[in-house]
Amino acid sequence: MDGLLSLDPLDVPLEKNRPRGPPLTASGDCLNVLLLGATGVGKSTFINAFINYLTFDTLNNALHGEMQNLIYSTFSTSTEDDEETEIVVGVPDDTESTSNGNRGGSDTQSCRAYTISNGDRTVRLIDTPGIGDTRGFDQDVKNMKDVISYISNYMVLNGVCILLKPNEERLTPSLRYCIVELLAHLHKDVANNIIFCFTNARSTMFHAGATLNILKALLGEFQQISAIELSKDTIYYFDSEAFRFLACVKNGIKFSNNEQQIYDSSWRQSTTESIRLINHIRSLSPHLIEKTVSLNKVRDMLTRIELLLPSMSSVIEMEQTVNAAALFANFLAQHSIVVYHLGIEEYLEDQIKKTRTLPGAKHYRKQTIESLESSRESYSHQVSTYKKRCKAGNKSGVINVDDIRNMLHQLYALKENGKMLKEMMDEVEEGYRNVGNQEEVSYIVQMPPQRRTSDNRWQILFWVWYILQIIWSKYVK
Incomplete structure (x- = not known):
């Protein structure tokens, strides 16, 4: 029974058929990053995009390279002839729900780790089921237990990224429940490792919009949460649309040069944020998961x-x-x-009210209520x-x-x-x-060295040099 609350951090090696990341130690050679968020916030798309942002520093380089497809997802787009077509990213498997009609992306059913490495930079992203599961509160309880069990296979967490949408207009019972319920399962020592990542931030010009004020008000309600800071170091903005543009092009959809330039700017912004996020997580003291x-x-x-x-x-x-x-x-x-927290009771009461107004069989509504x-x-x-x-x-x-x-x-x-x-x-x-010993199915993605200077920049430098030469010969001499 001593193992139930061992003071020593757990580091359980798993020998599996699929490749896993390098051995985790407390020395910082691998950054463990837990991704949490509400159902539908886009964690799986975020992972696909994040890996490609780290792989290619510009959209142009990504278009000429091999797109990284770690997680299955689908979305619809329109062609030049205004015909709707479905874009498929990755290959489906049994950890992703593909039959629930969610055309904006896949629904993660269980935890999975993705290990990305490039030289001395190794990051393990841990994808998790979303809170606010459509199957109900009991499924949320099970999902959170699965998350805690899964991460118990590792020794430390270097970062906990809570994904949010940037355009939330008000603090609904569902939003309050999702955010606070995620925090309720974490030890207070991990407060300094909590980071907020906003997806689809291009729609708000890479700002949090109304969500930031909502978040500030919510965190201010709890004394223990005061250790969680909202600052430039803990808030990051990403554009999933730039990755979707890449996926469209890879699937044969044509776009104009002007459209590509717009998404290239968003790509560069997301790349900068990705590198900034990793550098910040690197600077943090790791949290012992056993706590x-x-x-x-x-x-x-x-x-x-x-x-x-x-x-x-x-x-x-x-x-x-x-x-x-x-x-x-x-x-x-x-x-x-x-x-x-009262957010759960408020959320359940809200779900009861909504269920009473749903169409369908009375027997089903009665059982759900x-x-x-x-x-x-x-x-x-x-x-x-x-x-x-x-x-x-x-x-x-x-x-x-x-x-x-x-x-x-x-x-x-x-x-x-x-x-x-x-x-x-x-x-x-x-x-x-039982859950913690499930198969780990992490992957290693070998990323090419990032090009710090693109071909366009060399052209700009050439023309600057050329113009300066003309000015020198004509006016200075």
Whole structure:
């Protein structure tokens, strides 16, 4: 059981059939970057675009090179004759949903790592399922558990990129839920590694637009989030349309030179942002993933303990278990960015209202509403018991994993309920282990050295030199 909350960071080697990235160490030879975001924000497209931006410093070079297609996606565009055609990028596989009608891109169903390397620069991008899953709140819970389990295979996180759209006009219950729920699963020590990346930023001239004010207001609601800065170093803007332009050309769609020049400017901007992002992540102290994993396990253990308490007959053992719950609750309070938040209840209530107005079978609506109401009540109970345990067990001094481990051993020694408690805690660990040991399917993309000066720049330098020669010979001499 000592492995449940080990103080030593995990570094689990996986021998798989597909190639994986170089071994991860804490020395900084590989940057681990976790990508998080709402469903539909475009994480998969972002990865395809990001890799191509790092591969080619200009759109012209990309047009003459081999486009990198790591993730399957499709989108529609119009030809010169105004006929709609479908553009396909990459090859579909079982980790991407291709049958849900999402023509703007693929829906990631499980975590996957993509390792990009170029000389001394190696970056592992970890793609994740989106929060706000159309299959419901329970699927979001499962997805986030899968994410935490997946990253437990590594030792550190160098960056956590939260992807956002730049043109959000208001803080809807869904947007609030998506952002805060992502933060709720992270250890507070990762706050300095959190970065916000805006996709499709060309539409707002590479600015955050209204979303920035929404984000500022949201982060200001939580005391623990105050460590997350919104500055030039933590905000980045990318243009997915420039990558889509490249994909269109590679699929035989014709464009004018003027159109290419517009997208070339966006490409250069995105390339600059990509390099700036990597350099910033390099400068950060890495976050030990085991801290975040332990945090989520303790949260699950607290939930399990609360479920068992009503069935306990021994007053003494119930008191000891309540003390354990108080310890776990205060551990979460000390080490979480966000423990529990009202955004979930607000989001579930909003989903209930929307479901009531949906067309279709009444039986389906009734089942969906009952499930959402059950989730809302369960979460509300978790929040109230957490607050009660925190207040009752509030203590000075930092609670660490040693304190949690010692408390667990005391619980396992209980005469009547010790065995059941151990089985419950073993289930918590097993739940993470099963997902965390899934096959890693990362890839290595060997990128050619970037050309710092394009052919166009050499031509410009030549003509500048030529004109200066004429001026010198005609006027100076």
